[in-house]
Amino acid sequence: MAPLGTPETRGIADVAPWPDWAAAADGSLAFLHEQLGWDLWAVTRIEGDVQVVLHAFPHGAVPPGAALTWDESFCKQMVEGAGPRVATVTAAIPAYARCATGLAADVAAYLGVPLVGRDGELFGTLCALAYRAQPLSAARGLATVEFVARTLSTLLAGTAAHV
Template identity: 65%
Template sequence: MATHRGIGDVAPWQDFATAAHGALEFLHQQLGWDLWALTRVVGDRQVVLHAHPAGPLPPGASLPWEESFCRLMVTGEAPRAATVVAAVPEYAARRLGPAAPVAAYIGVPLVTVDGRLYGTLCGFGWRARPRSATRDLPQVEMVARVLSTLMAAGMTPPDPPPGPDLWA
């Protein structure tokens, strides 16, 4: 028997923060991966705006952009999807912080309307993922493009709160 839910569950998000949370929750439910994050590059830092599930990466947490998985992905030095980080030399020595080894990574840039880097949408696995998980990349790219489009249409992400330095 079909379920009739009306339209409330597909109503537009009222702000960027709610849209970002919905996007991260969707990726976590549909694709798995242990942690999803939406970040912003501010100067020489990569700052967490939103993460799902909450906890490991609080909003405002940051790390040096130079040390991040995402910088390597954005510059094209490493792939957008690495189901076994140890098999990708550029990623093999990276960590999410001094105490957080990453075994699998997937990430896509978030881009402003004028084509500049805003930040990233990324997922992390604490264990290696099967090679078939590279098939998740088109969905992550689509969600990143939707979030970039929301920003281009005027939905402004909030400034991140002050947070911990993941490398301190």
């Protein structure tokens, strides 16, 4: 028999469902940060011509509610196909190089995936930023981020309450 406190005796509490979509988003960001690194992870929502941060990790790095003009965001370029989902050096991608002003001036690498709402409309994004260029191997994490984004989109589509 395994000693108390080992993974074999934890039961099911560590894999119980999150209480709501917001907690799932927070847990997803912490997981991605732990597994893939990057300096900042965020879940955002598009509201008209503004991209609003709903959740960010590490906590306190960007306050919830912080906003960026959608037209000036890396995420808009990614969603519209002007830039790839992973840019290990943003300066090497013309669409991203144009966005590197204001709040994004220090961003050297970007990773982003759309979040899709209930009716197939763009809800927002799951994205990561780094303040130093990332190695090409960082692109290997894209499949994990796409899986997490699809899971969050699935939960979002099934959520009756406003997120």
